[in-house]
Structures are given as C-alpha cells and as structure tokens.
Amino acid sequence: MLSTMDTALGLMAYIGALGLTALASVLLAGFVAVRARGLPGAWTLVTFLCGVALWSLAMAAPAMLGARAAPFTLTVIALSPLPAAAFVHLVFAFALCGALRPVAWASYGVACVATIAGIVLGVGKIAPWHGFAGAFVPSLTGWGVLGVAAALSMTGHIRLFQTWRRQSGLHRDQAGAVFVSSGIGLLALTGFAFPALGIEAYPLPVLALPLYSVALVYAVLRHRFMAADVWARRGLVWLLLLAGAGGAAALIATLPLALAGRPEGFVATWAALAGAMALGLLVMAPLKRLTDRMVFPGAKLDVEPWRDALAQVPDEQALGELANAMLRQHLGLAADGPGLAISGESVTLNGWDDAPAALRHTAVRIAGLAEEAARRLASARRMVEAEREARLAELGALAATIAHDLRNPLGIVQMAATAAPPEIRVEIGEQVGRMNALVTDILDYARAWTITPRPIELASYLSGFGVPVEVPEGMMLHADPAALRRALTNLVDNAKAMGGAMGNGCTIIADGHSIDICDNGPGIAPEIAGSLFKPFVSRRAGGTGLGLAIVRRIMEAHGGNATVAQREGWTTCFRLTFGPDLRARP
Structure with missing residues (x-):
C-alpha cells in the first residue's frame, strides 16, 4: 500500500x-x-x-x-x-x-x-x-x-x-x-x-x-x-492549453493541502481553501499569458517601424504584398491565411471575423497603417497626374501655336511647289505631308481627351479596318466611336506596316474584357520595350513616335489602358482595356 x-x-x-x-x-x-x-x-x-x-x-x-x-x-x-x-x-x-x-x-x-x-x-x-x-x-x-x-x-x-x-x-x-x-x-x-x-x-x-x-x-x-479555418484550429489549441494550465494551477494550489493534510475546524478549513484558490489564481495568470503568446502571438504592435516600412513602397500592388507579408509574419499565419485587400485608398480585412478580439484589433491597426500609406500613394499619384496634365496643357497651347505658325508656311510651300518639276513636287508634297502628320500627332497627344461613350456593335464596327476580325456576334461595347477609331487606326496601321501591307499578317481579336491588335512582324526591339508608350518612341521607320502615346491617352480617357500582350501564334499584340462601366457585353 x-x-x-x-x-x-x-x-x-x-x-x-x-x-x-x-x-x-x-x-x-x-x-x-x-x-x-x-x-x-x-x-x-x-x-x-x-x-x-x-x-x-x-x-x-x-x-x-x-x-x-x-x-x-x-x-x-x-x-x-x-x-x-x-x-x-x-x-x-x-x-x-x-x-x-x-x-x-x-x-x-x-x-x-x-x-x-x-x-x-x-x-x-x-x-x-x-x-x-x-x-x-x-x-x-x-x-x-x-x-x-x-x-x-x-x-x-x-x-x-x-x-x-x-x-x-x-x-x-x-x-x-x-x-x-x-x-x-x-x-x-x-x-x-x-x-x-x-x-x-x-x-x-x-x-x-x-x-x-x-x-x-x-x-x-x-x-x-x-x-x-485557422482561427478555429488555434482556438482549439488555446482551449486545450488553457485547460492544461488550469489543471496545473489547481494541482499546485492543492499540493500544500495534500502534503499537510486537512486542517481542523471550519475557520481553518475555510482559510486553507481560500489560500489554495488565491495560489491557484496567482499561478494561473502567468500560465494564461504564456498560452496567449504561444497560440496568438503578435497582439502587441510597435507602430513606427510598420509606418516607415509601408511608406517606402512604390505602388498599390507592392503595398498590398508587403502589408500582407508583414501582417502574417507578425501574427504567425500561413502565406494563404487571413489578410487584407487594398483598393484605391480603402483597405478591407479578409478572414478576420472569427479571430480573437485582441488579434482582430491588431489587424485593424495594421489595416489603418496600410490605409494611411494607400492615401499617401493616391495623393502622390494625384499630384503627379495634376503636374502631368498641367504640362500637357502647356504643351497643347505651345503645339497649337506651333501648328498655326507651321501650317501657314507649309501651305505656302505646297502652293509654291506647283510650278516645280513633277518629281520635285512629289517630294515636297511627301515632306509637307509628314510635317502636317507630325503637327497633328502633337496636337492629339497634347489635347485633353474627353469622351462621349455610345453603344457600339463590335463586329460591324471592327470590320471597317480592313483586317481579319475575331469577335463574338452581337457583342456591344460602350466607347467613344471617334476616339476609339483614332486609337485603332494607329495600331492597325502599325500592324499592317510590320505584319504585311495586305493585312494577312495582322488581326483584331475582341472579347468581353479587351481588344487585341496582333501582327506577325519582327516583334519589339528589347531596347525600346520599356518605353514603347512614351512620346517619340517608334518601332517602325518613318513613324512620328507619338502613335502609341496617343493610343494610351485615349484609353486612359476610357478608364482603361493600352499595354503589350501575349497571344499564341502572334509575335506582337497590343491590348486595349476599358473601364468596368464600358466593357463589352454580349
């Protein structure tokens, strides 16, 4: 025994x-x-x-x-x-x-x-x-x-x-x-x-x-x-560890009673039980804190290093990636765990509904820091855009003056050339035409594009560019017909020049999200790939270098963009995307 x-x-x-x-x-x-x-x-x-x-x-x-x-x-x-x-x-x-x-x-x-x-x-x-x-x-x-x-x-x-x-x-x-x-x-x-x-x-x-x-x-x-979900799994571990901590605290608290035996008398028994309970609570407090830190780390947050790190990102995508990576690392979450999403100047938390209150509070604070950084990015973007628009306005005023000052002399030159020999008259006509085209492109690039969207039936609209078209029958697009024609004309002319004068080496492909203009020409030279949409950069001889810049300006006015895309079977594709309210619908 x-x-x-x-x-x-x-x-x-x-x-x-x-x-x-x-x-x-x-x-x-x-x-x-x-x-x-x-x-x-x-x-x-x-x-x-x-x-x-x-x-x-x-x-x-x-x-x-x-x-x-x-x-x-x-x-x-x-x-x-x-x-x-x-x-x-x-x-x-x-x-x-x-x-x-x-x-x-x-x-x-x-x-x-x-x-x-x-x-x-x-x-x-x-x-x-x-x-x-x-x-x-x-x-x-x-x-x-x-x-x-x-x-x-x-x-x-x-x-x-x-x-x-x-x-x-x-x-x-x-x-x-x-x-x-x-x-x-x-x-x-x-x-x-x-x-x-x-x-x-x-x-x-x-x-x-x-x-x-x-x-x-x-x-x-x-x-x-x-x-x-991750919070349920962590909550289960927390409960089990807390139960173990409670058992350990109870064991430690009752150990003196087990060793010394039960005291005699009501008052002595009451005092011994009260002492055991106090000892149990005293032991339980640090054990609970240890359990919280083991299962739910990162409840404490030093704000300044986060603010400094998030202030260094260059754009919204990088901000979202960095904020999610830092958040998940700080709280010990998996790479695909709960996180946050950034859209413009707003930040939303995803997957935090069932999180403990302390961690949800930490996530809200981090989301606030990310939102602060997003507002700074948006403000900087607006300042850059305002400065760009101001410069374009100045360029537009300058271009209008230059166009007026150039076109009058060009008209006089054109008229004076009528008395010249035929071959000289042709040469003068071509050069005057090039100068007129350059003036027109400068004016188009510098102008403030405003659009008036109207429903466009894509199949019939795109068939007028003289190249093969792939588009679902009956698909509609809301866009400015004249501005879009200007953009497509630039791209189709480039594609014909690079992929074949008869249009056999180029095509237009449209779906519900974008319009692609593709050609099978020599492709894009690596040295200009990164600056293709900047003014005065051209991929073909004799170009003004303003065509693609104008295309991007027109698409930005439509709430979208112009980019280089990849499609199997084609060496070069330019993709036109539209804002959500203007996208094609069947």
Missing part, C-alpha cells in the same frame, strides 16, 4: 488525468460540432468523443465518491459498446468503404445487445482498492460487455491499419495519426483492468490517457482530419 501522502498524490494525478481527458474530449467534440458539422462523419465523431468524455468521468467518480458513484459508473460502463460502435462507423466512413451501411448496422446491433445485457444483468460493482475510495470490478457479464467494446474497437483499428497501408498522401497520414491516437487510448485503458485482475500496483497507464486527446487533436489540426 502507498503512504497517505503518496495515496493523495496518486489520487489527484488519477482524477486529474481523467478530468483533462473528459475536458479535452468535450472541447474537441464542440469544435467538430461547430466548425465541421457539415462534413461526412462529423456527428459520428462527436458521438464518439462525448462517449470518451462520459467514460472518463465515470471512471473518475468512484475514486472520489466510492460506492455512491455506482449507479452512474455502472450505467456508463454498460453503455460503453455504443461509443465503440460509433468508432467503427467513423473509421469505415473515413476509409470510404463500400460496406459502410451493413458494417454500421451490425456494429450498432451488437453494441445494443451487449448494452441491454449489461443493464439487465449488471456489469459489476464498485469496491475500495489501493487506497482509492472505489474502483470498478467487473462481473462475468461486465467482462462480456467490455469484451464486445474491445472487439469493436479492434475492428476499427484493423480497418484503420488497412487504410494506412493501402492509401497514400494526406489520406494515409490521417489514417496513421488517428490509429496512433486511438492506440494510445487503448494502452491507457489497460490501467482500468488492474482492480479486476488483482494487480497491486498503481494504474500508471491511466495517466497516459490525456495523451490520447493530444494525439487526436494533432490528427485533426496537423493532417486536417476535419477541415476548419
């Missing part, structure tokens, strides 16, 4: 192990019921976990209450084949077995027969053992009931092992993890047989029972046996 102190400590450890197992099983059952209730087998797993929790409490009750726990404990033991049948059902459902229905019916049928026999005939008694107030000692019927539960459990384990051998990848990992966790549970259950077998030793295997819950939680979280 153990000494009084050893018996007290052993009893506390025994009850604590069973209590933690019951609590962990209830928490995991609640987690599955709330977060994974729509998945196949979820409610079967909930039933099984509730059975484990009930069994744990039923085995702890005699150690505390002795024979008074007999009605509760003996009833739960008689019911023990039912959770075992639920385990078989769960395993065969997980293994995607074609014989699920008959196996489930057979398991529940055998379990019901054994349960009825145990309730009617009795499964045993509660007797003092090894310094405990009571322990379960089975009768012959009780051995039969427990044997049925063990047989059902072994059936499930054999099927799990077969699944592990036959499957691969995540399914194999899931089967292996659940097999190991359940194996730990079976090993721990052997400790309950000590009183029945007359083994005069402390039931050490029972102390391993909480590891069963830990292993099962690991299977759920690590191998995603039940799908759930």
Whole structure:
C-alpha cells in the first residue's frame, strides 16, 4: 500500500488525468460540432468523443465518491459498446468503404445487445482498492460487455491499419495519426483492468490517457482530419492549453493541502481553501499569458517601424504584398491565411471575423497603417497626374501655336511647289505631308481627351479596318466611336506596316474584357520595350513616335489602358482595356 501522502498524490494525478481527458474530449467534440458539422462523419465523431468524455468521468467518480458513484459508473460502463460502435462507423466512413451501411448496422446491433445485457444483468460493482475510495470490478457479464467494446474497437483499428497501408498522401497520414491516437487510448485503458485482475500496483497507464486527446487533436489540426479555418484550429489549441494550465494551477494550489493534510475546524478549513484558490489564481495568470503568446502571438504592435516600412513602397500592388507579408509574419499565419485587400485608398480585412478580439484589433491597426500609406500613394499619384496634365496643357497651347505658325508656311510651300518639276513636287508634297502628320500627332497627344461613350456593335464596327476580325456576334461595347477609331487606326496601321501591307499578317481579336491588335512582324526591339508608350518612341521607320502615346491617352480617357500582350501564334499584340462601366457585353 502507498503512504497517505503518496495515496493523495496518486489520487489527484488519477482524477486529474481523467478530468483533462473528459475536458479535452468535450472541447474537441464542440469544435467538430461547430466548425465541421457539415462534413461526412462529423456527428459520428462527436458521438464518439462525448462517449470518451462520459467514460472518463465515470471512471473518475468512484475514486472520489466510492460506492455512491455506482449507479452512474455502472450505467456508463454498460453503455460503453455504443461509443465503440460509433468508432467503427467513423473509421469505415473515413476509409470510404463500400460496406459502410451493413458494417454500421451490425456494429450498432451488437453494441445494443451487449448494452441491454449489461443493464439487465449488471456489469459489476464498485469496491475500495489501493487506497482509492472505489474502483470498478467487473462481473462475468461486465467482462462480456467490455469484451464486445474491445472487439469493436479492434475492428476499427484493423480497418484503420488497412487504410494506412493501402492509401497514400494526406489520406494515409490521417489514417496513421488517428490509429496512433486511438492506440494510445487503448494502452491507457489497460490501467482500468488492474482492480479486476488483482494487480497491486498503481494504474500508471491511466495517466497516459490525456495523451490520447493530444494525439487526436494533432490528427485533426496537423493532417486536417476535419477541415476548419485557422482561427478555429488555434482556438482549439488555446482551449486545450488553457485547460492544461488550469489543471496545473489547481494541482499546485492543492499540493500544500495534500502534503499537510486537512486542517481542523471550519475557520481553518475555510482559510486553507481560500489560500489554495488565491495560489491557484496567482499561478494561473502567468500560465494564461504564456498560452496567449504561444497560440496568438503578435497582439502587441510597435507602430513606427510598420509606418516607415509601408511608406517606402512604390505602388498599390507592392503595398498590398508587403502589408500582407508583414501582417502574417507578425501574427504567425500561413502565406494563404487571413489578410487584407487594398483598393484605391480603402483597405478591407479578409478572414478576420472569427479571430480573437485582441488579434482582430491588431489587424485593424495594421489595416489603418496600410490605409494611411494607400492615401499617401493616391495623393502622390494625384499630384503627379495634376503636374502631368498641367504640362500637357502647356504643351497643347505651345503645339497649337506651333501648328498655326507651321501650317501657314507649309501651305505656302505646297502652293509654291506647283510650278516645280513633277518629281520635285512629289517630294515636297511627301515632306509637307509628314510635317502636317507630325503637327497633328502633337496636337492629339497634347489635347485633353474627353469622351462621349455610345453603344457600339463590335463586329460591324471592327470590320471597317480592313483586317481579319475575331469577335463574338452581337457583342456591344460602350466607347467613344471617334476616339476609339483614332486609337485603332494607329495600331492597325502599325500592324499592317510590320505584319504585311495586305493585312494577312495582322488581326483584331475582341472579347468581353479587351481588344487585341496582333501582327506577325519582327516583334519589339528589347531596347525600346520599356518605353514603347512614351512620346517619340517608334518601332517602325518613318513613324512620328507619338502613335502609341496617343493610343494610351485615349484609353486612359476610357478608364482603361493600352499595354503589350501575349497571344499564341502572334509575335506582337497590343491590348486595349476599358473601364468596368464600358466593357463589352454580349
């Protein structure tokens, strides 16, 4: 027999192990019921976990209450084949077995027969053992009931092992993890047989029972046996760790009472209990803080380094990428975890609805910093755009003056050339025409493009450019017909020049989002690829270098853009995109 102190400590450890197992099983059952209730087998797993929790409490009750726990404990033991049948059902459902229905019916049928026999005939008694107030000692019927539960459990384990051998990848990992966790549970259950077998030793295997819950939680979280979002998984870990911390605090708080014995008198007992509670709360506070930091790191935020880092980004896309990367790293989240989205000057949080309040507050603060940086970017962009428009206005005024001052002399030159020999007259006409075209392009580039969108039937509209067209029949586009014609004419003329004068080497391809003008010419020279849409950059000899710049100006007026695109079968494609309100519709 153990000494009084050893018996007290052993009893506390025994009850604590069973209590933690019951609590962990209830928490995991609640987690599955709330977060994974729509998945196949979820409610079967909930039933099984509730059975484990009930069994744990039923085995702890005699150690505390002795024979008074007999009605509760003996009833739960008689019911023990039912959770075992639920385990078989769960395993065969997980293994995607074609014989699920008959196996489930057979398991529940055998379990019901054994349960009825145990309730009617009795499964045993509660007797003092090894310094405990009571322990379960089975009768012959009780051995039969427990044997049925063990047989059902072994059936499930054999099927799990077969699944592990036959499957691969995540399914194999899931089967292996659940097999190991359940194996730990079976090993721990052997400790309950000590009183029945007359083994005069402390039931050490029972102390391993909480590891069963830990292993099962690991299977759920690590191998995603039940799908759930990141906050649910972290919340489950937090609850389990907090429960463990609470158990540790309670153990430390009651240890002095276990060592010194119960004091005499009401006042002394009350004072001892109050002291134990105060000590428990004192120990619990740092343990809770440690749990919070382990599971939900990053609740504290130093604002200035974040503000400085976000202020360095050049554009909205880079801001979103940096803010998400820093946010997820700070809070220990996966690369595809909850984050934020930036659109213009607004920032929205995605996936934070179920996050703990402290972390959600941190995310809101980070979103505020990102929004501040987004406003700075937008303000800088507006300033650049305003400066650009001012310069273009100045250029437009200058261009108008130059056009007036140039075109009058050009007209005089053209008229004076009528008396020249034919070949000289032709040459003068060509050069005057080039100068007029350059003046026109400068005026078009410098002007403030304002558009008047109207519905355009694309198939008939695009057919007028003299090149093959690929466009869905009946597709409509809202755009300014004259401005769009100017842009398309520039691009089609370039494509014809580069891909074939007859139009055989170029085409127009339109869909619901864009219009592509493609050619099979020599492509774009690498040295001008980065500046193709800037003024006075041309990919063909004799060009003014303003055509593509004008195209981009026209498309920006439409709320879209002009870019270089890739299409299989073509060496060069220019893509025109439109604002959301102007896009094509069937």
